[in-house]
Amino acid sequence: xxxxxxxxxxxxTEKGKDVELRCDPISGHTALYWYRQSLGQGLEFLxxxxxxxxxxxxxxxxxxxxxxxxxxxxxxxxxxRTQQEDSAVYLxxxxxxRGGYTFGSGTRLTVV
Amino acid sequence: DQQVKQNSPSLSVQEGxxxxxxxxxxxxxxxxxxxxxxxxxEGPTFLISISSIKDKNEDGRFTVFLNKSAKHLSLHIVPSQxxxxxxxxxxxxxRGNQGGKLIFGQGTELSVKP
Numbered sequence: 001x002x003x004x005x006x007x008x009x010x011x012x013t014e015k016g017k018d019v020e021l022r023c024d025p026i027s028g029h030t031a032l033y034w035y036r037q038s039l040g041q042g043l044e045f046l047x048x049x050x051x052x053x054x055x056x057x058x059x060x061x062x063x064x065x066x067x068x069x070x071x072x073x074x075x076x077x078x079x080x081r082t083q084q085e086d087s088a089v090y091l092x093x094x095x096x097x098r099g100g101y102t103f104g105s106g107t108r109l110t111v112v
Numbered sequence: 113d114q115q116v117k118q119n120s121p122s123l124s125v126q127e128g129x130x131x132x133x134x135x136x137x138x139x140x141x142x143x144x145x146x147x148x149x150x151x152x153x154e155g156p157t158f159l160i161s162i163s164s165i166k167d168k169n170e171d172g173r174f175t176v177f178l179n180k181s182a183k184h185l186s187l188h189i190v191p192s193q194x195x196x197x198x199x200x201x202x203x204x205x206x207r208g209n210q211g212g213k214l215i216f217g218q219g220t221e222l223s224v225k226p
Contacts (some may be wrong), residue, residue: 004155031212033212033213033214035216041218042116042118042201042216042217042218042219043156043201043203043216043219044216045213045214045215045216048212048213050212056213091155091156093155095212101158101212101214102158103148103155103156103157104155105153105154105155106154106155
């Protein structure tokens with residue numbers, strides 16, 4: 001596609017439920033990243049996929065968070081047993097090379 | 113451990129004047145720096161970047177300056193326009209096996225008054 005597509009754009013979930021956030025990167029981009037922005041905070045790195053290499057998961061805040069990237073394209077970020085502190089905007093980006101990311105518009109997650 | 117810091121959460125500037133946004137970093141391995149602009153309900157968009165082999169990069173109204181000895185970079189916008197009002201993030205990446213991961217600052221909200 002022309003840009004990075006994320007779905008849903010908004011998600012309200014009850015505490016304790018699992019959620020899945022989807023990212024469709026720009027076709028041909030080998031690198032895919034997940035970040036999150038909590039209220040009043042900067043962008044916090046979560047996970048990074050580059051081609052067939054093992055993903056860099058160093059930013060995942062707990063083992064409730066996981067992500068996969070199927071076929072080198074679409075990625076899903078899963079949050080299990082959601083907590084209120086998980087409420088944030090989750091941003092996906094993709095790139096061909098280092099830096100120069102294109103970001104999606106994000107998924108606003110609200111845990112009630 | 114905040115490796116990239118933007119110490120001013122907000123900045124207000126008159127239209128036509130210069131906006132200067134500052135960013136400090138602590139990791140000496142960082143060698144590539146970027147600025148992103150973000151409007152509400154949208155993802156950040158890339159503005160301008162600079163490699164550590166340079167100390168200045170210019171693109172139209174936007175100039176980024178890098179002072180490696182001070183581990184400081186700044187973004188200058190001249191002249192500022194009301195449409196520049198947004199949150200600006202600086203970001204940095206390092207050599208080696210950290211790949212393309214960017215570390216972002218907390219952002220500075222710029223408001224340009226007509």
